[in-house]
Amino acid sequence: MNEQFGSCRIELAQGDITAQQVDAIVNAANSRLAGGGGVDGAIHRAAGPKLMEETFTKFPDGCQTGSAVATSAGRLSVKFIFHAVGPIWRGGVAGEADLLASAYRRCLELAVDHSCRSIAFPALSTGAYGYPMDLAAERSLSTVREFLLEQKQPELVRFVLFDGGSFGAFARALEAMSE
Numbered sequence: 001m002n003e004q005f006g007s008c009r010i011e012l013a014q015g016d017i018t019a020q021q022v023d024a025i026v027n028a029a030n031s032r033l034a035g036g037g038g039v040d041g042a043i044h045r046a047a048g049p050k051l052m053e054e055t056f057t058k059f060p061d062g063c064q065t066g067s068a069v070a071t072s073a074g075r076l077s078v079k080f081i082f083h084a085v086g087p088i089w090r091g092g093v094a095g096e097a098d099l100l101a102s103a104y105r106r107c108l109e110l111a112v113d114h115s116c117r118s119i120a121f122p123a124l125s126t127g128a129y130g131y132p133m134d135l136a137a138e139r140s141l142s143t144v145r146e147f148l149l150e151q152k153q154p155e156l157v158r159f160v161l162f163d164g165g166s167f168g169a170f171a172r173a174l175e176a177m178s179e
């Protein structure tokens with residue numbers, strides 16, 4: 001599913017973030033950048049041990065929630081990995097929505113700074129961090145749309161959803177947004 005916003009496009013795909021042929025992929029990291037399960041585990045497995053070495057050397061203090069940092073991509077064919085730290089869901093009363101938006105925005109800024117024309121995101125915070133999928137879909141997509149309309153780059157933002165449920169939630173939110 002695709003939606004055009006000015007000269008830019010938001011694309012929804014079902015699949016694995018490590019299999020994407022784009023300039024940058026986004027990791028769903030934790031604030032210590034210590035690795036973990038889900039997207040983080042899959043990316044580190046696919047990229048190889050050099051990725052963890054680089055991450056620890058460059059960012060020994062980790063990364064704050066709502067922000068992101070850039071590394072190279074080890075064995076993966078993309079140019080960059082942006083390690084984004086989404087919020088842990090605490091019922092919606094701890095600023096989670098703003099922190100989620102901020103994590104997406106920071107990745108898009110990194111994409112622009114690194115001259116990336118295409119970037120692929122997983123659904124940040126919706127796995128181990130427990131953010132409800134429908135709410136995450138709405139907030140993630142509206143944040144990206146706003147950025148694209150203002151900045152007119154990157155050309156392609158792809159959301160890579162792991163299963164039918166998350167794909168459906170993002171498809172409904174994207175459809176509602178473009179009405």
Ligand code: AR6
Pocket residue numbers: 015016017018028029030034035036037038039040041042086122123124125126127128129130131160161162163166
């Ligand atoms: N490709 C695309 N999406 C995936 C993949 C994949 N290979 N694997 C899982 N998902 P999560 P979070 C989906 O838990 O909630 C880690 O331990 C998954 O179904 O990866 O931000 C980190 O180290 C879900 O919808 O990230 C942190 O400690 C979404 O990606 C913590 O988990 C995000 O799930 C971060 O939690």
